[in-house]
Amino acid sequence: MTTRNGVWVVAACFNEEAVIVRFIERVLAVPGVDHLVLIDDGSRDATRDQIRTFLAQRRSLGVPVPVTLLELTRNFGKEAAMLAGLDHVRERCEAAVLIDSDLQHPPELIEAMVSEWRAGAEVVTAVRDDRDQESRLKVLSASWFYRVFNKVVDSIQLQEGAGDYRLLDVxxxxxxxxxxxxxxxSKGLLPWTGYRSVELPYQRVSRVGGTTSWSPLKLIGYAFDGIFSFSVLPLKVWTGLGVLVSGISLLYALLIALRTALVGRDVPGYASLMVAVLFLGGIQLIGIGVLGDYIGRIYVESKARPHYFIRSIDQGGA
Structure with missing residues:
Protein backbone atom coordinates (compact mmCIF):
# COMPACT_ATOMS: atom_id res chain seq x y z
CA MET A 1 0.00 0.00 0.00
CA THR A 2 1.44 3.38 -1.05
CA THR A 3 1.79 5.94 1.73
CA ARG A 4 -0.20 9.13 1.14
CA ASN A 5 1.97 12.20 1.37
CA GLY A 6 0.66 15.77 1.41
CA VAL A 7 -0.45 17.96 -1.48
CA TRP A 8 0.37 16.98 -5.07
CA VAL A 9 -0.02 19.39 -7.97
CA VAL A 10 -1.25 18.00 -11.32
CA ALA A 11 -0.65 19.97 -14.53
CA ALA A 12 -1.28 18.97 -18.14
CA CYS A 13 1.26 20.30 -20.66
CA PHE A 14 0.84 20.77 -24.40
CA ASN A 15 3.39 22.83 -26.34
CA GLU A 16 4.45 24.92 -23.33
CA GLU A 17 8.20 25.14 -23.98
CA ALA A 18 8.17 28.93 -23.54
CA VAL A 19 6.93 28.79 -19.94
CA ILE A 20 7.31 25.29 -18.56
CA VAL A 21 10.55 25.82 -16.61
CA ARG A 22 9.22 29.01 -15.01
CA PHE A 23 6.03 27.17 -14.16
CA ILE A 24 7.92 24.34 -12.42
CA GLU A 25 10.05 26.77 -10.43
CA ARG A 26 7.06 28.81 -9.28
CA VAL A 27 5.06 25.75 -8.23
CA LEU A 28 7.94 24.21 -6.28
CA ALA A 29 8.49 27.52 -4.50
CA VAL A 30 4.97 27.49 -3.05
CA PRO A 31 4.83 26.45 0.63
CA GLY A 32 2.69 23.37 1.15
CA VAL A 33 3.40 21.72 -2.23
CA ASP A 34 4.90 18.27 -1.75
CA HIS A 35 5.08 17.02 -5.33
CA LEU A 36 4.42 18.16 -8.90
CA VAL A 37 3.12 15.81 -11.60
CA LEU A 38 3.43 17.02 -15.20
CA ILE A 39 1.50 15.21 -17.92
CA ASP A 40 2.89 15.79 -21.41
CA ASP A 41 -0.14 15.49 -23.69
CA GLY A 42 1.72 14.74 -26.93
CA SER A 43 3.57 18.06 -27.21
CA ARG A 44 5.12 18.75 -30.60
CA ASP A 45 7.71 21.23 -29.33
CA ALA A 46 10.53 20.94 -26.79
CA THR A 47 8.32 20.80 -23.69
CA ARG A 48 9.40 17.26 -22.73
CA ASP A 49 13.07 17.97 -23.38
CA GLN A 50 13.00 21.08 -21.22
CA ILE A 51 11.36 19.20 -18.35
CA ARG A 52 13.91 16.39 -18.55
CA THR A 53 16.78 18.86 -18.78
CA PHE A 54 15.51 20.65 -15.69
CA LEU A 55 15.29 17.37 -13.78
CA ALA A 56 18.75 16.27 -14.91
CA GLN A 57 20.32 19.57 -13.86
CA ARG A 58 18.76 19.36 -10.41
CA ARG A 59 19.87 15.77 -10.00
CA SER A 60 23.43 16.65 -11.00
CA LEU A 61 23.50 19.28 -8.25
CA GLY A 62 22.15 16.83 -5.71
CA VAL A 63 19.02 18.94 -5.26
CA PRO A 64 15.77 17.11 -4.38
CA VAL A 65 13.38 17.14 -7.35
CA PRO A 66 9.79 16.30 -6.27
CA VAL A 67 8.63 16.22 -9.89
CA THR A 68 7.21 13.38 -11.99
CA LEU A 69 6.76 13.51 -15.77
CA LEU A 70 4.09 11.32 -17.36
CA GLU A 71 4.55 11.19 -21.13
CA LEU A 72 1.39 10.17 -22.99
CA THR A 73 1.75 8.36 -26.30
CA ARG A 74 -0.08 11.10 -28.21
CA ASN A 75 -2.34 14.11 -27.71
CA PHE A 76 -5.44 12.73 -25.97
CA GLY A 77 -6.79 16.14 -24.90
CA LYS A 78 -6.67 18.11 -21.69
CA GLU A 79 -9.47 16.17 -20.00
CA ALA A 80 -7.72 12.83 -20.55
CA ALA A 81 -4.39 14.29 -19.44
CA MET A 82 -5.89 15.58 -16.19
CA LEU A 83 -7.45 12.17 -15.59
CA ALA A 84 -4.08 10.50 -16.16
CA GLY A 85 -2.50 12.77 -13.57
CA LEU A 86 -5.23 12.17 -11.00
CA ASP A 87 -5.08 8.42 -11.59
CA HIS A 88 -1.35 8.60 -10.84
CA VAL A 89 -1.66 10.59 -7.61
CA ARG A 90 -4.86 9.02 -6.24
CA GLU A 91 -3.06 6.54 -3.99
CA ARG A 92 -0.17 8.88 -3.21
CA CYS A 93 -1.64 12.21 -2.09
CA GLU A 94 -3.84 13.60 0.64
CA ALA A 95 -5.05 16.35 -1.70
CA ALA A 96 -4.45 17.21 -5.36
CA VAL A 97 -4.39 20.59 -7.12
CA LEU A 98 -5.41 20.85 -10.78
CA ILE A 99 -3.70 23.76 -12.51
CA ASP A 100 -2.86 24.91 -16.05
CA SER A 101 0.83 24.97 -16.92
CA ASP A 102 0.67 28.17 -19.01
CA LEU A 103 0.97 30.42 -15.91
CA GLN A 104 -2.47 31.94 -16.41
CA HIS A 105 -3.33 30.25 -13.12
CA PRO A 106 -1.07 31.87 -10.47
CA PRO A 107 0.66 29.03 -8.57
CA GLU A 108 1.01 31.27 -5.51
CA LEU A 109 -2.73 30.84 -4.85
CA ILE A 110 -2.08 27.20 -3.94
CA GLU A 111 -0.91 28.24 -0.47
CA ALA A 112 -4.31 29.80 0.28
CA MET A 113 -6.05 26.76 -1.21
CA VAL A 114 -4.12 24.44 1.09
CA SER A 115 -5.07 26.60 4.09
CA GLU A 116 -8.76 26.32 3.19
CA TRP A 117 -8.41 22.56 2.75
CA ARG A 118 -6.69 22.14 6.11
CA ALA A 119 -9.57 24.15 7.61
CA GLY A 120 -12.01 21.50 6.36
CA ALA A 121 -12.87 22.31 2.75
CA GLU A 122 -13.40 19.29 0.48
CA VAL A 123 -12.95 21.28 -2.74
CA VAL A 124 -11.33 24.69 -3.14
CA THR A 125 -12.24 26.36 -6.43
CA ALA A 126 -10.38 29.33 -7.87
CA VAL A 127 -12.87 31.79 -9.39
CA ARG A 128 -11.85 34.57 -11.77
CA ASP A 129 -12.54 38.07 -10.49
CA ASP A 130 -13.62 41.16 -12.40
CA ARG A 131 -10.03 42.16 -13.16
CA ASP A 132 -9.55 39.25 -15.54
CA GLN A 133 -6.99 40.12 -18.25
CA GLU A 134 -8.55 37.89 -20.90
CA SER A 135 -10.09 39.53 -23.97
CA ARG A 136 -13.50 41.10 -23.47
CA LEU A 137 -15.04 38.80 -26.09
CA LYS A 138 -13.72 35.66 -24.36
CA VAL A 139 -14.95 36.83 -20.96
CA LEU A 140 -18.42 37.63 -22.35
CA SER A 141 -18.69 34.32 -24.22
CA ALA A 142 -17.68 32.40 -21.08
CA SER A 143 -20.29 34.30 -19.05
CA TRP A 144 -22.91 33.51 -21.69
CA PHE A 145 -22.02 29.80 -21.54
CA TYR A 146 -22.37 29.61 -17.76
CA ARG A 147 -25.78 31.26 -17.92
CA VAL A 148 -27.05 28.97 -20.69
CA PHE A 149 -25.67 25.87 -18.96
CA ASN A 150 -27.35 26.73 -15.66
CA LYS A 151 -30.65 27.33 -17.46
CA VAL A 152 -30.74 24.01 -19.31
CA VAL A 153 -29.15 21.74 -16.66
CA ASP A 154 -31.15 20.93 -13.51
CA SER A 155 -28.81 18.52 -11.70
CA ILE A 156 -25.95 20.97 -11.07
CA GLN A 157 -25.18 24.68 -11.23
CA LEU A 158 -21.82 25.99 -12.38
CA GLN A 159 -20.13 28.89 -10.59
CA GLU A 160 -19.47 31.64 -13.15
CA GLY A 161 -15.74 32.21 -13.46
CA ALA A 162 -14.83 28.79 -12.05
CA GLY A 163 -12.50 26.74 -14.21
CA ASP A 164 -10.18 23.78 -13.77
CA TYR A 165 -8.00 25.44 -11.14
CA ARG A 166 -9.08 23.53 -8.02
CA LEU A 167 -7.80 21.72 -4.96
CA LEU A 168 -9.44 18.34 -4.38
CA ASP A 169 -9.41 16.33 -1.19
CA VAL A 170 -8.38 12.71 -1.74
CA SER A 186 -14.63 18.34 -15.55
CA LYS A 187 -16.27 21.68 -14.78
CA GLY A 188 -19.55 19.78 -14.47
CA LEU A 189 -18.32 16.42 -13.17
CA LEU A 190 -16.69 17.89 -10.08
CA PRO A 191 -19.83 19.75 -8.86
CA TRP A 192 -21.87 16.66 -9.77
CA THR A 193 -19.99 14.60 -7.15
CA GLY A 194 -21.67 16.79 -4.52
CA TYR A 195 -18.65 17.64 -2.38
CA ARG A 196 -18.70 21.04 -0.73
CA SER A 197 -16.65 23.74 -2.40
CA VAL A 198 -15.03 26.91 -1.08
CA GLU A 199 -14.37 29.66 -3.64
CA LEU A 200 -11.23 31.79 -3.81
CA PRO A 201 -11.04 34.79 -6.19
CA TYR A 202 -8.03 35.23 -8.45
CA GLN A 203 -7.01 37.26 -11.46
CA ARG A 204 -6.41 35.25 -14.62
CA VAL A 205 -3.55 36.98 -16.45
CA SER A 206 -2.62 37.00 -20.11
CA ARG A 207 -0.28 34.30 -21.37
CA VAL A 208 3.38 35.07 -20.79
CA GLY A 209 4.54 32.83 -23.62
CA GLY A 210 3.38 30.37 -26.25
CA THR A 211 -0.02 30.25 -27.88
CA THR A 212 -3.26 28.70 -26.76
CA SER A 213 -4.39 25.44 -28.34
CA TRP A 214 -8.05 26.39 -27.79
CA SER A 215 -9.48 27.82 -30.99
CA PRO A 216 -12.97 29.40 -30.99
CA LEU A 217 -14.38 26.27 -32.66
CA LYS A 218 -12.82 24.03 -29.99
CA LEU A 219 -14.28 26.22 -27.26
CA ILE A 220 -17.73 26.05 -28.86
CA GLY A 221 -17.42 22.28 -29.16
CA TYR A 222 -16.35 22.03 -25.51
CA ALA A 223 -19.36 24.10 -24.49
CA PHE A 224 -21.71 21.78 -26.38
CA ASP A 225 -19.95 18.79 -24.77
CA GLY A 226 -20.82 20.24 -21.38
CA ILE A 227 -24.47 20.81 -22.20
CA PHE A 228 -24.99 17.48 -23.98
CA SER A 229 -23.21 15.58 -21.18
CA PHE A 230 -25.58 16.85 -18.49
CA SER A 231 -28.89 17.55 -20.20
CA VAL A 232 -31.34 15.99 -22.64
CA LEU A 233 -33.16 19.30 -23.03
CA PRO A 234 -31.98 19.72 -26.67
CA LEU A 235 -33.89 16.53 -27.54
CA LYS A 236 -36.96 17.77 -25.70
CA VAL A 237 -36.74 21.14 -27.45
CA TRP A 238 -36.79 19.55 -30.89
CA THR A 239 -39.65 17.26 -29.85
CA GLY A 240 -41.63 20.30 -28.75
CA LEU A 241 -40.70 22.15 -31.94
CA GLY A 242 -41.90 19.20 -34.01
CA VAL A 243 -45.23 19.21 -32.20
CA LEU A 244 -45.53 22.98 -32.72
CA VAL A 245 -44.76 22.80 -36.46
CA SER A 246 -47.18 19.89 -36.87
CA GLY A 247 -49.89 21.86 -35.09
CA ILE A 248 -49.31 24.90 -37.29
CA SER A 249 -49.40 22.68 -40.40
CA LEU A 250 -52.71 21.18 -39.28
CA LEU A 251 -54.21 24.62 -38.71
CA TYR A 252 -52.94 25.76 -42.10
CA ALA A 253 -54.50 22.69 -43.76
CA LEU A 254 -57.83 23.45 -42.09
CA LEU A 255 -57.57 27.06 -43.27
CA ILE A 256 -56.97 25.94 -46.85
CA ALA A 257 -59.92 23.53 -46.70
CA LEU A 258 -62.18 26.28 -45.33
CA ARG A 259 -60.98 28.76 -47.94
CA THR A 260 -61.58 26.26 -50.75
CA ALA A 261 -65.09 25.57 -49.48
CA LEU A 262 -65.94 29.29 -49.30
CA VAL A 263 -64.23 30.86 -52.33
CA GLY A 264 -63.31 27.92 -54.52
CA ARG A 265 -60.04 26.32 -55.55
CA ASP A 266 -56.90 28.45 -55.32
CA VAL A 267 -53.77 27.93 -57.40
CA PRO A 268 -50.86 27.26 -54.96
CA GLY A 269 -47.88 29.61 -55.15
CA TYR A 270 -44.37 28.33 -55.87
CA ALA A 271 -42.72 30.68 -53.35
CA SER A 272 -44.89 29.66 -50.41
CA LEU A 273 -44.40 25.99 -51.29
CA MET A 274 -40.59 26.31 -51.40
CA VAL A 275 -40.51 28.27 -48.13
CA ALA A 276 -42.51 25.54 -46.41
CA VAL A 277 -40.36 22.74 -47.85
CA LEU A 278 -37.07 24.43 -46.98
CA PHE A 279 -38.24 25.39 -43.50
CA LEU A 280 -39.43 21.89 -42.64
CA GLY A 281 -36.34 20.34 -44.25
CA GLY A 282 -34.06 22.57 -42.17
CA ILE A 283 -35.94 21.74 -38.97
CA GLN A 284 -35.61 18.02 -39.72
CA LEU A 285 -31.88 18.22 -40.46
CA ILE A 286 -31.16 20.15 -37.27
CA GLY A 287 -33.22 17.69 -35.26
CA ILE A 288 -31.39 14.75 -36.87
CA GLY A 289 -28.09 16.46 -36.05
CA VAL A 290 -28.98 16.84 -32.37
CA LEU A 291 -30.19 13.24 -32.21
CA GLY A 292 -27.04 12.10 -34.02
CA ASP A 293 -24.84 13.83 -31.46
CA TYR A 294 -26.45 11.89 -28.61
CA ILE A 295 -26.28 8.62 -30.56
CA GLY A 296 -22.63 9.31 -31.33
CA ARG A 297 -21.90 9.68 -27.64
CA ILE A 298 -23.62 6.36 -26.94
CA TYR A 299 -21.49 4.76 -29.67
CA VAL A 300 -18.26 6.12 -28.20
CA GLU A 301 -19.21 5.03 -24.68
CA SER A 302 -20.11 1.52 -25.87
CA LYS A 303 -16.55 0.96 -27.15
CA ALA A 304 -15.13 1.68 -23.66
CA ARG A 305 -11.67 2.57 -24.95
CA PRO A 306 -9.03 3.68 -22.42
CA HIS A 307 -8.79 7.43 -22.02
CA TYR A 308 -5.02 7.50 -22.49
CA PHE A 309 -1.82 5.47 -22.75
CA ILE A 310 1.43 6.35 -20.97
CA ARG A 311 4.70 5.95 -22.87
CA SER A 312 7.03 6.62 -19.95
CA ILE A 313 7.19 7.87 -16.37
CA ASP A 314 10.20 9.96 -15.32
CA GLN A 315 10.54 10.18 -11.56
CA GLY A 316 12.54 13.25 -10.63
CA GLY A 317 13.26 11.97 -7.16
CA ALA A 318 12.32 13.63 -3.86
Missing part, protein backbone atom coordinates in the same frame (compact mmCIF):
# COMPACT_ATOMS: atom_id res chain seq x y z
CA UNK A 171 -12.01 11.61 -1.29
CA UNK A 172 -12.97 13.89 -4.18
CA UNK A 173 -10.05 12.62 -6.28
CA UNK A 174 -11.23 9.06 -5.70
CA UNK A 175 -14.83 9.93 -6.64
CA UNK A 176 -13.80 11.92 -9.70
CA UNK A 177 -11.49 9.24 -11.10
CA UNK A 178 -14.27 6.66 -10.77
CA UNK A 179 -16.23 8.61 -13.40
CA UNK A 180 -14.83 7.07 -16.60
CA UNK A 181 -17.18 8.49 -19.24
CA UNK A 182 -15.57 9.31 -22.58
CA UNK A 183 -17.03 12.78 -23.13
CA UNK A 184 -15.56 14.37 -20.02
CA UNK A 185 -16.52 17.83 -18.80
Missing amino acids: AVVDAFTRLRESSRF
Whole structure:
Protein backbone atom coordinates (compact mmCIF):
# COMPACT_ATOMS: atom_id res chain seq x y z
CA MET A 1 0.00 0.00 0.00
CA THR A 2 1.44 3.38 -1.05
CA THR A 3 1.79 5.94 1.73
CA ARG A 4 -0.20 9.13 1.14
CA ASN A 5 1.97 12.20 1.37
CA GLY A 6 0.66 15.77 1.41
CA VAL A 7 -0.45 17.96 -1.48
CA TRP A 8 0.37 16.98 -5.07
CA VAL A 9 -0.02 19.39 -7.97
CA VAL A 10 -1.25 18.00 -11.32
CA ALA A 11 -0.65 19.97 -14.53
CA ALA A 12 -1.28 18.97 -18.14
CA CYS A 13 1.26 20.30 -20.66
CA PHE A 14 0.84 20.77 -24.40
CA ASN A 15 3.39 22.83 -26.34
CA GLU A 16 4.45 24.92 -23.33
CA GLU A 17 8.20 25.14 -23.98
CA ALA A 18 8.17 28.93 -23.54
CA VAL A 19 6.93 28.79 -19.94
CA ILE A 20 7.31 25.29 -18.56
CA VAL A 21 10.55 25.82 -16.61
CA ARG A 22 9.22 29.01 -15.01
CA PHE A 23 6.03 27.17 -14.16
CA ILE A 24 7.92 24.34 -12.42
CA GLU A 25 10.05 26.77 -10.43
CA ARG A 26 7.06 28.81 -9.28
CA VAL A 27 5.06 25.75 -8.23
CA LEU A 28 7.94 24.21 -6.28
CA ALA A 29 8.49 27.52 -4.50
CA VAL A 30 4.97 27.49 -3.05
CA PRO A 31 4.83 26.45 0.63
CA GLY A 32 2.69 23.37 1.15
CA VAL A 33 3.40 21.72 -2.23
CA ASP A 34 4.90 18.27 -1.75
CA HIS A 35 5.08 17.02 -5.33
CA LEU A 36 4.42 18.16 -8.90
CA VAL A 37 3.12 15.81 -11.60
CA LEU A 38 3.43 17.02 -15.20
CA ILE A 39 1.50 15.21 -17.92
CA ASP A 40 2.89 15.79 -21.41
CA ASP A 41 -0.14 15.49 -23.69
CA GLY A 42 1.72 14.74 -26.93
CA SER A 43 3.57 18.06 -27.21
CA ARG A 44 5.12 18.75 -30.60
CA ASP A 45 7.71 21.23 -29.33
CA ALA A 46 10.53 20.94 -26.79
CA THR A 47 8.32 20.80 -23.69
CA ARG A 48 9.40 17.26 -22.73
CA ASP A 49 13.07 17.97 -23.38
CA GLN A 50 13.00 21.08 -21.22
CA ILE A 51 11.36 19.20 -18.35
CA ARG A 52 13.91 16.39 -18.55
CA THR A 53 16.78 18.86 -18.78
CA PHE A 54 15.51 20.65 -15.69
CA LEU A 55 15.29 17.37 -13.78
CA ALA A 56 18.75 16.27 -14.91
CA GLN A 57 20.32 19.57 -13.86
CA ARG A 58 18.76 19.36 -10.41
CA ARG A 59 19.87 15.77 -10.00
CA SER A 60 23.43 16.65 -11.00
CA LEU A 61 23.50 19.28 -8.25
CA GLY A 62 22.15 16.83 -5.71
CA VAL A 63 19.02 18.94 -5.26
CA PRO A 64 15.77 17.11 -4.38
CA VAL A 65 13.38 17.14 -7.35
CA PRO A 66 9.79 16.30 -6.27
CA VAL A 67 8.63 16.22 -9.89
CA THR A 68 7.21 13.38 -11.99
CA LEU A 69 6.76 13.51 -15.77
CA LEU A 70 4.09 11.32 -17.36
CA GLU A 71 4.55 11.19 -21.13
CA LEU A 72 1.39 10.17 -22.99
CA THR A 73 1.75 8.36 -26.30
CA ARG A 74 -0.08 11.10 -28.21
CA ASN A 75 -2.34 14.11 -27.71
CA PHE A 76 -5.44 12.73 -25.97
CA GLY A 77 -6.79 16.14 -24.90
CA LYS A 78 -6.67 18.11 -21.69
CA GLU A 79 -9.47 16.17 -20.00
CA ALA A 80 -7.72 12.83 -20.55
CA ALA A 81 -4.39 14.29 -19.44
CA MET A 82 -5.89 15.58 -16.19
CA LEU A 83 -7.45 12.17 -15.59
CA ALA A 84 -4.08 10.50 -16.16
CA GLY A 85 -2.50 12.77 -13.57
CA LEU A 86 -5.23 12.17 -11.00
CA ASP A 87 -5.08 8.42 -11.59
CA HIS A 88 -1.35 8.60 -10.84
CA VAL A 89 -1.66 10.59 -7.61
CA ARG A 90 -4.86 9.02 -6.24
CA GLU A 91 -3.06 6.54 -3.99
CA ARG A 92 -0.17 8.88 -3.21
CA CYS A 93 -1.64 12.21 -2.09
CA GLU A 94 -3.84 13.60 0.64
CA ALA A 95 -5.05 16.35 -1.70
CA ALA A 96 -4.45 17.21 -5.36
CA VAL A 97 -4.39 20.59 -7.12
CA LEU A 98 -5.41 20.85 -10.78
CA ILE A 99 -3.70 23.76 -12.51
CA ASP A 100 -2.86 24.91 -16.05
CA SER A 101 0.83 24.97 -16.92
CA ASP A 102 0.67 28.17 -19.01
CA LEU A 103 0.97 30.42 -15.91
CA GLN A 104 -2.47 31.94 -16.41
CA HIS A 105 -3.33 30.25 -13.12
CA PRO A 106 -1.07 31.87 -10.47
CA PRO A 107 0.66 29.03 -8.57
CA GLU A 108 1.01 31.27 -5.51
CA LEU A 109 -2.73 30.84 -4.85
CA ILE A 110 -2.08 27.20 -3.94
CA GLU A 111 -0.91 28.24 -0.47
CA ALA A 112 -4.31 29.80 0.28
CA MET A 113 -6.05 26.76 -1.21
CA VAL A 114 -4.12 24.44 1.09
CA SER A 115 -5.07 26.60 4.09
CA GLU A 116 -8.76 26.32 3.19
CA TRP A 117 -8.41 22.56 2.75
CA ARG A 118 -6.69 22.14 6.11
CA ALA A 119 -9.57 24.15 7.61
CA GLY A 120 -12.01 21.50 6.36
CA ALA A 121 -12.87 22.31 2.75
CA GLU A 122 -13.40 19.29 0.48
CA VAL A 123 -12.95 21.28 -2.74
CA VAL A 124 -11.33 24.69 -3.14
CA THR A 125 -12.24 26.36 -6.43
CA ALA A 126 -10.38 29.33 -7.87
CA VAL A 127 -12.87 31.79 -9.39
CA ARG A 128 -11.85 34.57 -11.77
CA ASP A 129 -12.54 38.07 -10.49
CA ASP A 130 -13.62 41.16 -12.40
CA ARG A 131 -10.03 42.16 -13.16
CA ASP A 132 -9.55 39.25 -15.54
CA GLN A 133 -6.99 40.12 -18.25
CA GLU A 134 -8.55 37.89 -20.90
CA SER A 135 -10.09 39.53 -23.97
CA ARG A 136 -13.50 41.10 -23.47
CA LEU A 137 -15.04 38.80 -26.09
CA LYS A 138 -13.72 35.66 -24.36
CA VAL A 139 -14.95 36.83 -20.96
CA LEU A 140 -18.42 37.63 -22.35
CA SER A 141 -18.69 34.32 -24.22
CA ALA A 142 -17.68 32.40 -21.08
CA SER A 143 -20.29 34.30 -19.05
CA TRP A 144 -22.91 33.51 -21.69
CA PHE A 145 -22.02 29.80 -21.54
CA TYR A 146 -22.37 29.61 -17.76
CA ARG A 147 -25.78 31.26 -17.92
CA VAL A 148 -27.05 28.97 -20.69
CA PHE A 149 -25.67 25.87 -18.96
CA ASN A 150 -27.35 26.73 -15.66
CA LYS A 151 -30.65 27.33 -17.46
CA VAL A 152 -30.74 24.01 -19.31
CA VAL A 153 -29.15 21.74 -16.66
CA ASP A 154 -31.15 20.93 -13.51
CA SER A 155 -28.81 18.52 -11.70
CA ILE A 156 -25.95 20.97 -11.07
CA GLN A 157 -25.18 24.68 -11.23
CA LEU A 158 -21.82 25.99 -12.38
CA GLN A 159 -20.13 28.89 -10.59
CA GLU A 160 -19.47 31.64 -13.15
CA GLY A 161 -15.74 32.21 -13.46
CA ALA A 162 -14.83 28.79 -12.05
CA GLY A 163 -12.50 26.74 -14.21
CA ASP A 164 -10.18 23.78 -13.77
CA TYR A 165 -8.00 25.44 -11.14
CA ARG A 166 -9.08 23.53 -8.02
CA LEU A 167 -7.80 21.72 -4.96
CA LEU A 168 -9.44 18.34 -4.38
CA ASP A 169 -9.41 16.33 -1.19
CA VAL A 170 -8.38 12.71 -1.74
CA ALA A 171 -12.01 11.61 -1.29
CA VAL A 172 -12.97 13.89 -4.18
CA VAL A 173 -10.05 12.62 -6.28
CA ASP A 174 -11.23 9.06 -5.70
CA ALA A 175 -14.83 9.93 -6.64
CA PHE A 176 -13.80 11.92 -9.70
CA THR A 177 -11.49 9.24 -11.10
CA ARG A 178 -14.27 6.66 -10.77
CA LEU A 179 -16.23 8.61 -13.40
CA ARG A 180 -14.83 7.07 -16.60
CA GLU A 181 -17.18 8.49 -19.24
CA SER A 182 -15.57 9.31 -22.58
CA SER A 183 -17.03 12.78 -23.13
CA ARG A 184 -15.56 14.37 -20.02
CA PHE A 185 -16.52 17.83 -18.80
CA SER A 186 -14.63 18.34 -15.55
CA LYS A 187 -16.27 21.68 -14.78
CA GLY A 188 -19.55 19.78 -14.47
CA LEU A 189 -18.32 16.42 -13.17
CA LEU A 190 -16.69 17.89 -10.08
CA PRO A 191 -19.83 19.75 -8.86
CA TRP A 192 -21.87 16.66 -9.77
CA THR A 193 -19.99 14.60 -7.15
CA GLY A 194 -21.67 16.79 -4.52
CA TYR A 195 -18.65 17.64 -2.38
CA ARG A 196 -18.70 21.04 -0.73
CA SER A 197 -16.65 23.74 -2.40
CA VAL A 198 -15.03 26.91 -1.08
CA GLU A 199 -14.37 29.66 -3.64
CA LEU A 200 -11.23 31.79 -3.81
CA PRO A 201 -11.04 34.79 -6.19
CA TYR A 202 -8.03 35.23 -8.45
CA GLN A 203 -7.01 37.26 -11.46
CA ARG A 204 -6.41 35.25 -14.62
CA VAL A 205 -3.55 36.98 -16.45
CA SER A 206 -2.62 37.00 -20.11
CA ARG A 207 -0.28 34.30 -21.37
CA VAL A 208 3.38 35.07 -20.79
CA GLY A 209 4.54 32.83 -23.62
CA GLY A 210 3.38 30.37 -26.25
CA THR A 211 -0.02 30.25 -27.88
CA THR A 212 -3.26 28.70 -26.76
CA SER A 213 -4.39 25.44 -28.34
CA TRP A 214 -8.05 26.39 -27.79
CA SER A 215 -9.48 27.82 -30.99
CA PRO A 216 -12.97 29.40 -30.99
CA LEU A 217 -14.38 26.27 -32.66
CA LYS A 218 -12.82 24.03 -29.99
CA LEU A 219 -14.28 26.22 -27.26
CA ILE A 220 -17.73 26.05 -28.86
CA GLY A 221 -17.42 22.28 -29.16
CA TYR A 222 -16.35 22.03 -25.51
CA ALA A 223 -19.36 24.10 -24.49
CA PHE A 224 -21.71 21.78 -26.38
CA ASP A 225 -19.95 18.79 -24.77
CA GLY A 226 -20.82 20.24 -21.38
CA ILE A 227 -24.47 20.81 -22.20
CA PHE A 228 -24.99 17.48 -23.98
CA SER A 229 -23.21 15.58 -21.18
CA PHE A 230 -25.58 16.85 -18.49
CA SER A 231 -28.89 17.55 -20.20
CA VAL A 232 -31.34 15.99 -22.64
CA LEU A 233 -33.16 19.30 -23.03
CA PRO A 234 -31.98 19.72 -26.67
CA LEU A 235 -33.89 16.53 -27.54
CA LYS A 236 -36.96 17.77 -25.70
CA VAL A 237 -36.74 21.14 -27.45
CA TRP A 238 -36.79 19.55 -30.89
CA THR A 239 -39.65 17.26 -29.85
CA GLY A 240 -41.63 20.30 -28.75
CA LEU A 241 -40.70 22.15 -31.94
CA GLY A 242 -41.90 19.20 -34.01
CA VAL A 243 -45.23 19.21 -32.20
CA LEU A 244 -45.53 22.98 -32.72
CA VAL A 245 -44.76 22.80 -36.46
CA SER A 246 -47.18 19.89 -36.87
CA GLY A 247 -49.89 21.86 -35.09
CA ILE A 248 -49.31 24.90 -37.29
CA SER A 249 -49.40 22.68 -40.40
CA LEU A 250 -52.71 21.18 -39.28
CA LEU A 251 -54.21 24.62 -38.71
CA TYR A 252 -52.94 25.76 -42.10
CA ALA A 253 -54.50 22.69 -43.76
CA LEU A 254 -57.83 23.45 -42.09
CA LEU A 255 -57.57 27.06 -43.27
CA ILE A 256 -56.97 25.94 -46.85
CA ALA A 257 -59.92 23.53 -46.70
CA LEU A 258 -62.18 26.28 -45.33
CA ARG A 259 -60.98 28.76 -47.94
CA THR A 260 -61.58 26.26 -50.75
CA ALA A 261 -65.09 25.57 -49.48
CA LEU A 262 -65.94 29.29 -49.30
CA VAL A 263 -64.23 30.86 -52.33
CA GLY A 264 -63.31 27.92 -54.52
CA ARG A 265 -60.04 26.32 -55.55
CA ASP A 266 -56.90 28.45 -55.32
CA VAL A 267 -53.77 27.93 -57.40
CA PRO A 268 -50.86 27.26 -54.96
CA GLY A 269 -47.88 29.61 -55.15
CA TYR A 270 -44.37 28.33 -55.87
CA ALA A 271 -42.72 30.68 -53.35
CA SER A 272 -44.89 29.66 -50.41
CA LEU A 273 -44.40 25.99 -51.29
CA MET A 274 -40.59 26.31 -51.40
CA VAL A 275 -40.51 28.27 -48.13
CA ALA A 276 -42.51 25.54 -46.41
CA VAL A 277 -40.36 22.74 -47.85
CA LEU A 278 -37.07 24.43 -46.98
CA PHE A 279 -38.24 25.39 -43.50
CA LEU A 280 -39.43 21.89 -42.64
CA GLY A 281 -36.34 20.34 -44.25
CA GLY A 282 -34.06 22.57 -42.17
CA ILE A 283 -35.94 21.74 -38.97
CA GLN A 284 -35.61 18.02 -39.72
CA LEU A 285 -31.88 18.22 -40.46
CA ILE A 286 -31.16 20.15 -37.27
CA GLY A 287 -33.22 17.69 -35.26
CA ILE A 288 -31.39 14.75 -36.87
CA GLY A 289 -28.09 16.46 -36.05
CA VAL A 290 -28.98 16.84 -32.37
CA LEU A 291 -30.19 13.24 -32.21
CA GLY A 292 -27.04 12.10 -34.02
CA ASP A 293 -24.84 13.83 -31.46
CA TYR A 294 -26.45 11.89 -28.61
CA ILE A 295 -26.28 8.62 -30.56
CA GLY A 296 -22.63 9.31 -31.33
CA ARG A 297 -21.90 9.68 -27.64
CA ILE A 298 -23.62 6.36 -26.94
CA TYR A 299 -21.49 4.76 -29.67
CA VAL A 300 -18.26 6.12 -28.20
CA GLU A 301 -19.21 5.03 -24.68
CA SER A 302 -20.11 1.52 -25.87
CA LYS A 303 -16.55 0.96 -27.15
CA ALA A 304 -15.13 1.68 -23.66
CA ARG A 305 -11.67 2.57 -24.95
CA PRO A 306 -9.03 3.68 -22.42
CA HIS A 307 -8.79 7.43 -22.02
CA TYR A 308 -5.02 7.50 -22.49
CA PHE A 309 -1.82 5.47 -22.75
CA ILE A 310 1.43 6.35 -20.97
CA ARG A 311 4.70 5.95 -22.87
CA SER A 312 7.03 6.62 -19.95
CA ILE A 313 7.19 7.87 -16.37
CA ASP A 314 10.20 9.96 -15.32
CA GLN A 315 10.54 10.18 -11.56
CA GLY A 316 12.54 13.25 -10.63
CA GLY A 317 13.26 11.97 -7.16
CA ALA A 318 12.32 13.63 -3.86
